[in-house]
Amino acid sequence: MKPSSSVMDVTKPGDERSRGEGIKAVEELGSMPIIYTPWLNKGTNFSESERREKHLDGLLPPVIETLDDQAARLMTQLRNEDLTNLQRNNILKQIMATHTTLFYKALIENIEELAPIVYTPTIGEACQRWSTLFREPLGMYISAFRHRGRFDEVLGNWPNKNVQIIVVTDGSRILGLGDLGTNGIGISIGKIALYVAAVGFHPEHSLPIVLDMGCNRKELREDGLYLGERRERLEGEEYYAAIDEFCAAVKRRWPHALLQFEDFETSKAFKILEAQRSAMLCFNDDIQGTGAVVTSGFINGMKYQGTRLRDARVVFYGAGSSAVGVAKSIVTYMHKTEGISEEEARACIYMVDSKGLITDTRGDELPEHKQEMARRDGVPDMKDLREIVEYVKPHALIGLSAAGPVWTEPIVQALCQGTESPLVFPLSNPTPKAEISAENAYSWSKGRCIFAGGSPFKPVKYDGQTFVPGQANNVFVFPGIGFGAIMAKASSVNDEMFVAAAAGLADAVSEAELRGDKRLYPQISNLRQVSLDVAAAVAKAAWDSGVSQLKEAPADWRAYVEERQWWPDHASKQSAATA
Ligand SMILES: NC(=O)C1=CN([C@@H]2O[C@H](COP(=O)(O)OP(=O)(O)OC[C@H]3O[C@@H](n4cnc5c(N)ncnc54)[C@H](O)[C@@H]3O)[C@@H](O)[C@H]2O)C=CC1
Numbered sequence: 212m213k214p215s216s217s218v219m220d221v222t223k224p225g226d227e228r229s230r231g232e233g234i235k236a237v238e239e240l241g242s243m244p245i246i247y248t249p250w251l252n253k254g255t256n257f258s259e260s261e262r263r264e265k266h267l268d269g270l271l272p273p274v275i276e277t278l279d280d281q282a283a284r285l286m287t288q289l290r291n292e293d294l295t296n297l298q299r300n301n302i303l304k305q306i307m308a309t310h311t312t313l314f315y316k317a318l319i320e321n322i323e324e325l326a327p328i329v330y331t332p333t334i335g336e337a338c339q340r341w342s343t344l345f346r347e348p349l350g351m352y353i354s355a356f357r358h359r360g361r362f363d364e365v366l367g368n369w370p371n372k373n374v375q376i377i378v379v380t381d382g383s384r385i386l387g388l389g390d391l392g393t394n395g396i397g398i399s400i401g402k403i404a405l406y407v408a409a410v411g412f413h414p415e416h417s418l419p420i421v422l423d424m425g426c427n428r429k430e431l432r433e434d435g436l437y438l439g440e441r442r443e444r445l446e447g448e449e450y451y452a453a454i455d456e457f458c459a460a461v462k463r464r465w466p467h468a469l470l471q472f473e474d475f476e477t478s479k480a481f482k483i484l485e486a487q488r489s490a491m492l493c494f495n496d497d498i499q500g501t502g503a504v505v506t507s508g509f510i511n512g513m514k515y516q517g518t519r520l521r522d523a524r525v526v527f528y529g530a531g532s533s534a535v536g537v538a539k540s541i542v543t544y545m546h547k548t549e550g551i552s553e554e555e556a557r558a559c560i561y562m563v564d565s566k567g568l569i570t571d572t573r574g575d576e577l578p579e580h581k582q583e584m585a586r587r588d589g590v591p592d593m594k595d596l597r598e599i600v601e602y603v604k605p606h607a608l609i610g611l612s613a614a615g616p617v618w619t620e621p622i623v624q625a626l627c628q629g630t631e632s633p634l635v636f637p638l639s640n641p642t643p644k645a646e647i648s649a650e651n652a653y654s655w656s657k658g659r660c661i662f663a664g665g666s667p668f669k670p671v672k673y674d675g676q677t678f679v680p681g682q683a684n685n686v687f688v689f690p691g692i693g694f695g696a697i698m699a700k701a702s703s704v705n706d707e708m709f710v711a712a713a714a715g716l717a718d719a720v721s722e723a724e725l726r727g728d729k730r731l732y733p734q735i736s737n738l739r740q741v742s743l744d745v746a747a748a749v750a751k752a753a754w755d756s757g758v759s760q761l762k763e764a765p766a767d768w769r770a771y772v773e774e775r776q777w778w779p780d781h782a783s784k785q786s787a788a789t790a
């Protein structure tokens with residue numbers, strides 16, 4: 212197929228943009244019936260006249276159903292108690308591959324129930340077993356070994372020409388599960404599903420990619436069913452040259468699309484972001500999205516405690532891409548909103564890695580991303596987390612280590628000695644990698660902690676009270692950051708846009724939710740409304756900070772963004788508005 216020469220007009224409302232392009236693509240396929248094109252398929256929802264006109268008679272069961280009927284059947288299948296969540300994930304992938312609108316109808320209307328199946332924690336297990344469970348590609352597999360030098364041509368094989376949002380991983384650090392090679396595409400697919408379901412990107416304009424740079428996990432390479440290149444990972448110049456070619460190809464082919472980097476291991480993630488962030492519309496969700504989402508919970512948590520932001524002390528357990536991303540985000544937020552210097556703001560941060568508290572006495576052995584956050588004030592070297600907590604008396608303990616349940620009762624007790632209502636955030640994914648369970652956090656703190664996990668945790672009963680754990684996951688911001696940037700026609704995603712996302716998300720929690728339920732984050736059931744708020748705040752920040760290429764600012768950013776969201780049908784829109 213030839214690349215499209217048409218330039219997408221992102222300011223047209225979603226529904227007007229898409230169908231024509233899709234139908235053109237199908238025409239190019241010849242006489243393939245429309246029911247075999249997932250984003251145009253309506254299944255039993257095709258009317259009598261459509262069936263006659265499109266030559267579908269006999270290709271479908273005779274009954275004519277609404278999208279609601281179809282979604283009800285799908286939910287009945289998924290609610291079969293004999294199924295595991297991995298099997299549910301498989302069913303959903305199959306629907307995604309055959310009837311896109313139905314997939315999104317079910318996901319949007321049952322987001323709280325289905326997000327843990329489409330996304331963390333189940334997507335972690337799905338990625339681990341991708342080779343065995345694989346049925347449909349669902350995205351692009353671009354190989355740095357066999358496609359180098361022609362990435363642009365390969366990208367051109369994607370059937371939908373107006374791509375707006377791309378999630379790319381190299382599979383090198385999938386959630387906290389390490390190198391999963393090509394199997395990591397599951398995380399790109401899961402995030403794209405949420406870009407569509409949470410904020411309303413059009414499914415046709417959304418593209419998940421795995422960039423296969425090899426895999427350093429021998430057992431995967433030797434697995435007879437492994438789907439990727441059976442090569443060790445490219446490193447050094449070869450690796451970065453492949454990244455450069457890929458980014459240039461994306462920019463050439465879809466100049467207005469946003470490229471989101473996902474789950475690149477830390478040593479590469481920062482370098483790629485620094486090289487690309489001013490060259491194209493892109494961001495790294497683990498560094499910047501996580502930064503915004505945790506900053507938002509931190510803002511609300513300090514408000515609950517009555518701690519001035521500049522007086523807060525935060526201990527990070529883990530000092531990889533996500534933890535350093537969050538620390539930088541908190542520093543930027545304080546600097547931009549509290550009128551203190553970045554150096555003063557950095558004094559709030561204490562980072563711990565597998566060797567202990569990070570201080571400047573560790574000198575040159577520290578990689579660049581850790582050096583910036585090293586303590587330089589003569590704090591003694593300490594390795595033990597309990598000792599560090601006793602010394603620092605933090606207002607918040609944030610886990611991004613993927614180390615699993617290593618926070619013990621004495622650590623939580625030490626935390627509670629220093630602060631009445633400490634934030635306890637075990638944010639590593641999936642659930643088995645979390646630093647503490649919600650149950651242990653509430654019981655060891657005697658119900659005093661304010662808890663948020665990276666993956667969802669069930670409510671906990673303690674001492675006659677029911678505690679509802681929050682979820683601090685970048686899913687609350689990446690859809691809105693991406694959509695806001697595209698709606699503003701931003702040329703880059705700058706710090707102001709992340710600060711706006713953090714503030715917009717913090718504002719989405721009402722005073723009653725904060726004080727009454729100790730809730731720092733909105734409920735996932737409100738994800739669509741929250742993402743709209745975040746998108747509007749981000750788009751406005753893009754305009755205010757001078758990176759929007761719109762000719763004029765809309766009078767009402769929220770209405771402007773809302774009008775351009777894609778919905779599977781009118782009923783889903785109404786049910787989200789009343790959720
Ligand atoms: N909740 C959310 O939205 C997000 C969660 N994450 C999670 O964060 C985790 C880490 O991701 P990255 O920062 O990219 O990984 P990374 O592997 O670069 O960083 C891990 C860090 O933890 C430290 N560490 C490991 N074991 C430790 C131990 N026993 N004690 C102290 N420090 C230890 C390492 O030294 C390293 O600094 C993953 O599980 C990922 O799923 C990442 C992004 C978003």
Ligand SMILES: CC(=O)C(=O)O
Binds near residue numbers: 385386639640
């Ligand atoms: C949520 C996410 O991006 C991660 O765990 O890597």
Ligand SMILES: [Mg+2]
Binds near residue numbers: 386473474496497
């Ligand atoms: Mg990630």
